[in-house]
Amino acid sequence: MTAAEHYAARVEAVLAQRRRLRGVEPAGDTFGGLPADHPLLEADPRRPLDANLQSLADLIEPSDTIVDVGGGAGRMSLPLALRCRSVINVDPSPTMGAAFVANAKAAGISNVELVQDDWIAVSPPQGTVALVNHVTYLTHDIVPFIEKLERAGTRRVILTVNAPPPPSWNRKLFQLVHGEAEEIVPGHAELMNVLWEIGRLPDLTMLPPQNVRYIVPLPNRMAALTYAVQRAANEQWAHWPATPAFEARARAAVEQHFDDLFAPGADGFTPRWIDLGREVLITWQPGR
Numbered sequence: 001m002t003a004a005e006h007y008a009a010r011v012e013a014v015l016a017q018r019r020r021l022r023g024v025e026p027a028g029d030t031f032g033g034l035p036a037d038h039p040l041l042e043a044d045p046r047r048p049l050d051a052n053l054q055s056l057a058d059l060i061e062p063s064d065t066i067v068d069v070g071g072g073a074g075r076m077s078l079p080l081a082l083r084c085r086s087v088i089n090v091d092p093s094p095t096m097g098a099a100f101v102a103n104a105k106a107a108g109i110s111n112v113e114l115v116q117d118d119w120i121a122v123s124p125p126q127g128t129v130a131l132v133n134h135v136t137y138l139t140h141d142i143v144p145f146i147e148k149l150e151r152a153g154t155r156r157v158i159l160t161v162n163a164p165p166p167p168s169w170n171r172k173l174f175q176l177v178h179g180e181a182e183e184i185v186p187g188h189a190e191l192m193n194v195l196w197e198i199g200r201l202p203d204l205t206m207l208p209p210q211n212v213r214y215i216v217p218l219p220n221r222m223a224a225l226t227y228a229v230q231r232a233a234n235e236q237w238a239h240w241p242a243t244p245a246f247e248a249r250a251r252a253a254v255e256q257h258f259d260d261l262f263a264p265g266a267d268g269f270t271p272r273w274i275d276l277g278r279e280v281l282i283t284w285q286p287g288r
């Protein structure tokens with residue numbers, strides 16, 4: 001099996017397991033179910049740069065046009081738009097797109113454009129840097145996806161993924177709820193193997209631990225239970241409503257293992273099962 005075939009097989013295994021356990025993904029916006037205050041949707045473009053975003057900003061030049069592939073609500077590229085010529089966000093999600101436009105407007109950022117489309121389908125806009133943050137985990141045809149990045153970002157391609165990948169952050173919970181091991185989406189190792197296979201030699205940097213906002217104590221037992229059931233439902237990026245039967249089963253599993261899943265403290269109950277790990281920066285200059 002080639003590295004690209006292995007990558008596709010990982011994606012297929014995850015989607016097949018998800019279909020079997022959670023049913024077919026409803027048509028429409030994959031990210032339509034995110035709450036408005038989700039950290040992916042709500043991020044002030046004028047916030048001080050954290051260390052990880054600073055690492056990306058260090059690779060950007062004032063004359064750059066960034067093509068942000070799957071840019072979502074502009075969590076990463078809107079702060080960068082303040083430091084370069086322009087940003088073009090290519091993202092098919094209407095929910096993400098609306099948040100991108102609203103976040104840009106609220107921050108007074110006008111050098112940005114939204115192309116509401118899928119990267120696999122779109123004729124790539126011309127930029128100097130292609131930016132891809134947390135998009136590749138369910139990308140079946142990874143080689144054409146990467147080749148298109150190089151056409152859009154002629155000066156540099158910048159990719160980040162998390163280790164472990166966010167769609168599998170709840171793998172311990174998944175095992176308890178479903179009684180089987182979760183199929184894990186491809187991450188940095190699978191991506192690097194594909195890049196090496198096609199002759200690219202990127203730089204890889206493990207960025208500092210971050211994302212503390214993703215794990216907060218839940219104020220009481222009921223809130224903790226509801227949170228865990230929601231995390232179980234959204235695992236493998238199944239961002240659609242769970243059936244009452246799934247919720248009942250997940251609630252029973254969480255109740256049974258509550259003391260293993262949550263650490264009690266003065267602020268409430270903190271989830272123990274999520275390993276946020278580290279963000280991984282992968283970057284190269286096409287043609288060099």
Ligand SMILES: C[S@@+](CC[C@H](N)C(=O)[O-])C[C@H]1O[C@@H](n2cnc3c(N)ncnc32)[C@H](O)[C@@H]1O
Nearest residue numbers: 070071072075091092093096118119133134135
């Ligand atoms: C987890 S979000 C990340 C958003 C943003 N890059 C960030 O880091 O905040 C993944 C985004 O990728 C988008 N996406 C997934 N597959 C895509 C594709 N084939 N082409 C373009 N965007 C895609 C989704 O719509 C979603 O907005």
